[in-house]
Amino acid sequence: xxxxxxxxxxxxxxxxxxxxxxxxxxxxxxxxxxxxxxxxxxxxxxxxxxxxxxxxxxxxxxxxxxxxxxxxxxxxxxxxxxxxxxxxxxxxxxxxxxxx
Numbered sequence: 001x002x003x004x005x006x007x008x009x010x011x012x013x014x015x016x017x018x019x020x021x022x023x024x025x026x027x028x029x030x031x032x033x034x035x036x037x038x039x040x041x042x043x044x045x046x047x048x049x050x051x052x053x054x055x056x057x058x059x060x061x062x063x064x065x066x067x068x069x070x071x072x073x074x075x076x077x078x079x080x081x082x083x084x085x086x087x088x089x090x091x092x093x094x095x096x097x098x099x100x
Contacts (some may be wrong), residue, residue, distance in 0.1 A: 003032040007057055010069035030072070031063040035072060038093060044100050052096045061088040070094055
């Protein structure tokens, strides 16, 4: 499988600032991945749940640590579903949504 694309996986954590407010902090890392379109069935199933499925990326199992945001080709996506594929691969299903 071709893993010539580079995606950023972004983990979001909350930390307290000096006046005890919760502030979101993002930590990004780059991983190699395979980018593909979602299937028609996945697109319509996601749509029934109010999601806008956009892409599927496949990364090595060791590269995914539960991140919730992915950046592919400069576009930010939310990760709405994961699937452990055969071998040491994880499929990440990405959605377009405002505020990501």
